[in-house]
Amino acid sequence: MTIATDSPQEYDGGLLPATARALMHRLAVEQSRGRAPSVVGGVVRDGALVWSGSRSMIDGHAPDTDIQYRIGSLTKSFVAVLVMRLRDEGRLALTDPLEQHLPGTSVGGVTIGQLLAHTSGIASETPSPWWERTPGDLRPEVADVLGAAPVKHPAGRRHHYSNPGFALLGAVVARLRGKPWDVVLQEEVLDPLGMSRTSLQPRPPAAGGFAVHPWADVMVPEAVQQTGVMAPAGELWSTVADLARWAAFLARGQEGVLAAATVADMREPAAPGDASAPDAGYGLGIQILRHRGRTLIGHTGSMPGFLATVWVSIEDRLGAITLANCTSGPSVSTLAAELLAITADAEPVFPEPWRPADSLDPALLELAGPWYWGTNSYGLRVRASGDLDLGPLTGQGRGTRFHVEPDGTWTGREGYYAGETLRVVRRPDGTLSHLDLGSFVFTRAPYDPNAPVPGGFPGWS
Structure with missing residues (x-):
């Protein structure tokens, strides 16, 4: 697929030229205003990538949909799918205590469902040093992600985002499957969905991550760390093309990976609301956002040098992906939501035609x-x-x-x-x-x- 750069493009079976130009303009504004080395985005309609665009700091250069970016906490939604597969197979229940499947931790009483929904009350981060900027060798065992006092709130009482909680879920997957969680992910999810450019470690071509100075127009490369047992919280790399497939999956599931009904369960709110973020919610490994009257599901992600978002509107049959290679600056979550809204408003979905029943009792x-x-x-x-x-x-x-x-x-x-x-x-x-x-x-x-x-x-x- 041809990638739009500074001018709108029209694609076979894609969007109208005016819509494509509006999308490209919004992406270009975010790259410039957010001072990002590069931003790449895509729009998915009815399961297919119908538009993509990108902008970079280099004249005449724009990343395409095959360039890998680190996707950070989007990884959590992939891990959640692995857990739900185990649930559907009867290997675990969401009400099971962690201890039943991962003995020996100091938080064995929290449930699998609470870990998925971030209602376990476990700390947001690992003990020092910060896991995103340090080698995973500093935390060789899964228990090392918890520290001496990992419980910050009573389990089930409130939504408290926990990166260590997903490290524990990755360990549960590995223990029940008898192989590393990323190998399970490759075999059970990525390969069946055709996501050949999603991986635990970067595979060329891949973008480099940068830190852009907040008060000066200069930047330096960010180091890429392998985070070890914390990898299920944010290690994956992916592309716009692969994440378009992921958006389609989050909308309708896929037989052999996860049934549509189970994916729908994941999209349902599972955590108490937070008064500080009334438009945000959380399902089972899935974030929920209200934006311009629409309910969006998906996930955001960040790691040093990278930002990522996938949002899906089930009602509009649309998805949007945005990726950037900087630690901060552009709001890729808002950008993805607005790419989706621009498309939905300009080209609203046609309802299915009414048809009478063949017969009714x-x-x-x-x-x-x-x-x-x-x-x-x-x-x-x-x-x-x-x-x-x-x-x-x-x-x-x-x-x-x-x-x-x-x-x-x-x-x-x-x-x-x-x-x-x-x-x-x-x-x-x-x-x-x-x-x-x-x-x-x-x-x-x-x-x-x-x-x-x-x-x-x-x-x-």
């Missing part, structure tokens, strides 16, 4: 229409898929989509009723009586006297 059609919870009015719509949508007709109220189960009940998929069971209750003669939703009774008329409303009701005069 008459018993389902009998459920369609108005229902009442007490005096609150609701509407139930039957979808072509056989799913049910239940939502308030007026005012405020709780609604959700229900998915049919093999036993004929329906399970809520979102909101207040997520995971709750909807049952159809019939009278002895087979006629429809009411709906039972977690003990809430929905009737065809407000406080229907012919339905068993809890607590009784005197009737309408």
